[in-house]
Amino acid sequence: MTQFSFELLAEDGAARLGRVHTAHGAIDTPAFMPVGTAATVKAMLPGSVAATGAQIVLGNTYHLMLRPGAERVARLGGLHKFMNWPGPILTDSGGFQVMSLAKLRKLDEDGVTFQSHHDGSRHRLTPESSMDIQRLLDADITMAFDECTPFPATPEQAAVSMRLSMRWAARSKAAFVPRPGYGLFGIVQGGVYPELRADSAKALLEIGFDGYAVGGLAVGEGQEAMFATLEVTTPLLPRDKPRYLMGVGRPSDIIGAVLRGVDMFDCVMPTRSGRTAQAFTRRGTVNLRNARHQDDPRPLEEGCSCPCCRDHSRAYLHHLIRSEEILGPMLLTWHNIQAYQDLMRSLREAIAEGRVAEFAAEAARLEALGDIEVLRHAG
Amino acid sequence: MTQFSFELLAEDGAARLGRVHTAHGAIDTPAFMPVGTAATVKAMLPGSVAATGAQIVLGNTYHLMLRPGAERVARLGGLHKFMNWPGPILTDSGGFQVMSLAKLRKLDEDGVTFQSHHDGSRHRLTPESSMDIQRLLDADITMAFDECTPFPATPEQAAVSMRLSMRWAARSKAAFVPRPGYGLFGIVQGGVYPELRADSAKALLEIGFDGYAVGGLAVGEGQEAMFATLEVTTPLLPRDKPRYLMGVGRPSDIIGAVLRGVDMFDCVMPTRSGRTAQAFTRRGTVNLRNARHQDDPRPLEEGCSCPCCRDHSRAYLHHLIRSEEILGPMLLTWHNIQAYQDLMRSLREAIAEGRVAEFAAEAARLEALGDIEVLRHAG
Ligand SMILES: [Zn+2]
Numbered sequence A, B: 001m002t003q004f005s006f007e008l009l010a011e012d013g014a015a016r017l018g019r020v021h022t023a024h025g026a027i028d029t030p031a032f033m034p035v036g037t038a039a040t041v042k043a044m045l046p047g048s049v050a051a052t053g054a055q056i057v058l059g060n061t062y063h064l065m066l067r068p069g070a071e072r073v074a075r076l077g078g079l080h081k082f083m084n085w086p087g088p089i090l091t092d093s094g095g096f097q098v099m100s101l102a103k104l105r106k107l108d109e110d111g112v113t114f115q116s117h118h119d120g121s122r123h124r125l126t127p128e129s130s131m132d133i134q135r136l137l138d139a140d141i142t143m144a145f146d147e148c149t150p151f152p153a154t155p156e157q158a159a160v161s162m163r164l165s166m167r168w169a170a171r172s173k174a175a176f177v178p179r180p181g182y183g184l185f186g187i188v189q190g191g192v193y194p195e196l197r198a199d200s201a202k203a204l205l206e207i208g209f210d211g212y213a214v215g216g217l218a219v220g221e222g223q224e225a226m227f228a229t230l231e232v233t234t235p236l237l238p239r240d241k242p243r244y245l246m247g248v249g250r251p252s253d254i255i256g257a258v259l260r261g262v263d264m265f266d267c268v269m270p271t272r273s274g275r276t277a278q279a280f281t282r283r284g285t286v287n288l289r290n291a292r293h294q295d296d297p298r299p300l301e302e303g304c305s306c307p308c309c310r311d312h313s314r315a316y317l318h319h320l321i322r323s324e325e326i327l328g329p330m331l332l333t334w335h336n337i338q339a340y341q342d343l344m345r346s347l348r349e350a351i352a353e354g355r356v357a358e359f360a361a362e363a364a365r366l367e368a369l370g371d372i373e374v375l376r377h378a379g
């Protein structure tokens, strides 16, 4: 039976090449996890997600506990079977979404009571119930239940919030039922305050987790503050455990975080952008709704292997978006997930070859160029 | 170079097995053409449409002339290249949609002036401009420009409308530019009046077309009147040309029409139903929004080869629909197109084996059974 473990295969500066082993397969790191909030990566068949090279997807405890319900998912064979994703799955703890989506939430030492944003029904999440739900969902990686410290927060506010999260982390660890190949990650909090981040990391290390997430970033603090926080946080985390930066980010955020020792990422950006006509390319984001594309026979991104770029022109994508056709989000989502997976593969190759700094510089140069020149048709 | 032609391969009563040869490939008949209104079969990648066994899709002149514009499609290499459908394409003439969708339409002897339902811009369609647009789109099968007689219509109204359509049919033929592998279909009108249908068929035969459509049905007259009209119309059409019943229909409509000598069909029903949680199965339609499915681990249709049925449970489909996830329409559309293509393949096999009447009886028996019994979970 597979034990949950992390192999560190290579280092290039602070950047790491690795492999996480789970009950449902391995994950090559640095890895990007497409977000499958409600048991579906929006607008993608699961086989298409896998075809991009994605090895793990993320599910949301808050959404799934409300609909279809964790017990129902368990009766139907767990989340892997339910959503037809046989590979590894990470679930968040529910804490972040309760705070951002639920109504009438009330936080106390024990946990949080809230009303569903669907129907106003009352629910409660605690470290214990979050562990229970994630076990019912059959998550390969369970996240400790925590409070995502809001931004901005004073040092005092950030400290109070972080200390609550550390008490909840200990209760999460106590409630987590160990199984071979299944892991539990703790989450470092502490806002943008290095001392609090250090206290948080120390508290988590004393409890002991299978991996360590950095939470409370990408909440409005900006890339510079995020990188600064990572620089004081990742050195405090054990070298032999995976590190996960939650909810990040744009390609340049990911590259910068990999350079600072992060192994795993998730973000709704590629999928959400795919539904709003925004595409990620090596030369920055492209808005396919713009009329500059209406006569352009070229692919969205030359050389991309995805069906969007392989089979269709920018003119067609523009037409689909103007016509509000479902195929538009389908193709752009596919491309964006492919672009993110291609980025992660390129990062892994660069780390293996000891040239991740050069890769990052070249990626920044390409992005700064902006989109290819507009074509003017002769007609 | 392929000539546009129809091979009659077998007959079983009035039902026919055949093959239509076009510039972009052959179509086995009886055939169902998925509707690709705005250059996309909604919620389907073109490769997925082909994977269901569909050999030809339909495009809409009215929609495409307004957006992205026929000249633009032509500049971009034609509709096959634009929508990445290398197989045969049939386009309608625009007449039906002008009457059902456009604003402030004004019909005269020469044609029809109307305002776009998108932006109110003024446009005009005549037999000549419709032929021109369909040529720019590069349709393998061009439809004559006609007026779809409304239902109900008095014999006098139906006669006036039909005679206008016949004059337009002659002008369509005169304006159509013949190319090898490309065909032009005339459209029989005349409402539910046998004498008018006979007059219309006679007028079209005198003009001479590569195929003959039956128009003005499935507009509210009911299945019985539709079948009665077919019974007096198809015997008047040449045996060696394909026959196309426009805008039809439910599986039982298609089976009944095949028994009455029809070779080709199109309908928005499988795609539109896929976006409203309705699935077609051999045991009738199934509404996946219904809570009876919420704990059902069984596939939508046992034995169906589509990804929806192969990879997912009814419980999951129900969840996707309740959660308004795009994957719900994607999977149900795929299933519905697969179900229609499977029906057509079964009809072709039954005709080849001289048992189409038995097949129709068995299909009717299965449909009358209704959906499989609900499962009650033990939990
Ligand atoms: Zn692409």
Ligand SMILES: [Zn+2]
Binding pocket: B300, B301, B304, B305, B306, B307, B308, B309, B310, B334, B335, B336, B338
């Ligand atoms: Zn199916």
